[in-house]
Amino acid sequence: MNALIVLAHPEVKSYNAALARATQDGLQRQGHEVHLSDLYAQAFAPDEHGRHFPRRANPLRFDAQSEQRFSAGRNALPHEVRKELDALLWADLLVLQFPLWWFGMPAILKGWMDRVFVYGKLYSSRRRFHSGVCAGKRAMLSVTAGSSSDACAPDGKEGDTRLILWPIHYALHYVGFTVLEPLIVTDVRGGRSGSDAERQKLLLELRLREQGTIFESIDGRPAIAFNDPDDWDELGKLKPDAPVHSPFIGHERWSRTGA
Ligand SMILES: Cc1cc2nc3c(=O)[nH]c(=O)nc-3n(C[C@H](O)[C@H](O)[C@H](O)COP(=O)(O)O)c2cc1C
Numbered sequence: 001m002n003a004l005i006v007l008a009h010p011e012v013k014s015y016n017a018a019l020a021r022a023t024q025d026g027l028q029r030q031g032h033e034v035h036l037s038d039l040y041a042q043a044f045a046p047d048e049h050g051r052h053f054p055r056r057a058n059p060l061r062f063d064a065q066s067e068q069r070f071s072a073g074r075n076a077l078p079h080e081v082r083k084e085l086d087a088l089l090w091a092d093l094l095v096l097q098f099p100l101w102w103f104g105m106p107a108i109l110k111g112w113m114d115r116v117f118v119y120g121k122l123y124s125s126r127r128r129f130h131s132g133v134c135a136g137k138r139a140m141l142s143v144t145a146g147s148s149s150d151a152c153a154p155d156g157k158e159g160d161t162r163l164i165l166w167p168i169h170y171a172l173h174y175v176g177f178t179v180l181e182p183l184i185v186t187d188v189r190g191g192r193s194g195s196d197a198e199r200q201k202l203l204l205e206l207r208l209r210e211q212g213t214i215f216e217s218i219d220g221r222p223a224i225a226f227n228d229p230d231d232w233d234e235l236g237k238l239k240p241d242a243p244v245h246s247p248f249i250g251h252e253r254w255s256r257t258g259a
Contacts, residue, residue: 002033004091008098008109010040015188015204016144019211020097023142026212027093035087039108044080046111052078069120077118084116093218094139094177096168099188100146103164113171123175130229132176139177140221141165142211146189161186166248173226180221183214 005023009016017038024034045052050062057063057070071077077085088094098105117123122133145152145161152161161184169179185207192200214221227249231242244250 001092002090003027003035003093003095004087005034005036005095005097006109006112007036007038008040008096008106008112012041014099015185015208016097016099018208019142019144019185020095022208022211023095023097023215026215027218029212030216032093035091037084037087039112042080044084044108044112046108046114048111048114052081052115064114065119068118072118072121077121078115081115081118084112085118085121088116088122088134092137094137094172095142095215096139097142099144100161100164103159105168117171117175127176128174129176129226132174134172134176137177138180138218138223139172140180140218141168141182143182144185144188147186149186152184152186163247166246169224170226170248173224179224179226180218181224183211 005020007017007020009020011017020036020038024036027034048064050056050067053062053067053071053076055071055074055076057066068077096105096109098109101107104110127133143161143165145158147156147158147161150156151158154160154163162182165182165184169182172179185204187200188204225243225245227238227242227245231239233239238244238249238251240251
C-alpha cells in the first residue's frame, strides 16, 4: 500500500514530528511505500487566494471553487497544490499528524485542505461522500493535545476531543475516504517539574514507541460510522428511521436545556 503522512508542525524536534517519523517507520516495516509531506518544511502557503492562479476564469472577481475547477481542467493548478494532490491520489492511506491548536488543526493544515481538496478534481456535486474520488482510500488523524486525558474526555472541561475532530473527519468522509478511529495523545505539554515531569516524559516515550506498532497493524483499525446515502430524504435531511452516528446530525434540535 502507498501511504501519505501530512505533518503540520513548525519544529522538527517536536513530539509531533517524532510521531510522524514513527508512523513512517511502522508502515515501512510492513513493506509499505511512504511519503511524508512536511508542510512547514516546504513553507506551504495556507491561504487560498487569487494570486496562486495566473490563469483565471474570472480575473475581476475571485471565486475559489470556480478557479480551482478552471485551473484543474487546464492542467494549470499551482505547482505546490499539484504536488500534494498527486501524492494524495497516489496514497491508499492518508495520515494527518498535528497538534490540537485552538480546538482544531493548525492553520497550515486547514489551508492544505482548502487548497489541495480541489473542486472539480477531488470532489464535485456528483462526486462526494460514498461516491467521492477518495472512495476505497482510508484516512486517519493522529493528534496531540496539551490538556490531560480527563479534560479531553466526553465530560471534560476542554470538551470531548474526539467530538471536536468531527468536522475534520466529516471533510475526509465528504471526499470519499473511509475514516479510521483517530489517535489522540493527551498531556503533551511542558511546564512540569520533578517526578511529575519525569513520569510524563516516560509515558510520552512509551507512547511514541507504540506509534510504529499501531501502524504495523493498521488493517485491523475500526472505521468511524457515517450515514449511508439511503439515510437522506430528497431535501438532504435525515429520514426519521435512519440511525444517528454523532451529535452533529440527529433527529432532534439541540436545545440549551438539553430537553
Ligand atoms: C496556538 C496553540 C493553541 C493550542 N490549543 C490547544 C487546545 O485547544 N487544546 C489543547 O489541549 N492544547 C492546545 N495547545 C497545546 C498543544 O496541543 C500542545 O502544545 C501540542 O499538542 C504539543 O505537541 P508538540 O510538543 O509536538 O508541539 C495549543 C498550543 C498552541 C501553540
